[in-house]
Amino acid sequence: MQAKFLPAAAIVVALTLLSILTGCKKEIDFQQPDTLYNFDVPLFGVGDKAFATTGLIKFRQASDTARIATLDTYVVNLEPDHAYLLQRAVNPIADTTGCSSKAWLTLGLGPQPEAIHTDSHGEGHAELWRNLSAVAHGTSFHIHFQVVDSITLDPVLVSDCHDFTVL
Secondary structure: OHHHHHHHHHHHHHHHHHHHHHHOOOOOOOOOOOOEEEEEEEEEEOOOOOOOOEEEEEEEEEOOOOOEEEEEEEEEOOOOOOEEEEEEEEEEOOOOOOOOOOOOEEOEEOOEEOOEEEOOOOOEEEEEEEEOOOOOOOOEEEEEEEEEEOOOOOEEEEOOOEEEEOO
16 A cells, blocks of 8 residues: 555655745845746736736846846737837836836837837737846846827736846
8 A cells, every 4th residue: 555655745745845946045146147037928908908908028138248138028909000218217226116107218228218019909018128237236126017008108907016136
């Protein structure tokens, strides 16, 4: 009878070890040139079509000397054949109000704002980026995003609050 429990016990031990090894918090090495700081930012609809509209920002930052953050942005079920803008606002990490800032900065290709254009189905994609070299290594922020209509500037998609550290 014990032979039947041995494989199950071995599986439990293996899964426990795997959980311990992969569950440890990874420390970011600011000296390692190929370290990436990555997170995905879900965007949620607001207004009349809130239940159907969505988006995603794939935020990627390599800790190289260029210090460029890429913001690969996708939107779905927005107005067809229309232009939208991605914006961000930040608060210092010490600010206990989190993402309370309304000082929106329009993002794009470096310092140049760039629109996200939707196709005939209301889907759009833009490969945006921002140069972070003016910000000191290790500076942390609360950051949140919104996508706004390029004509009315009304928000159509918003994100939750995220914490971000510049590499």
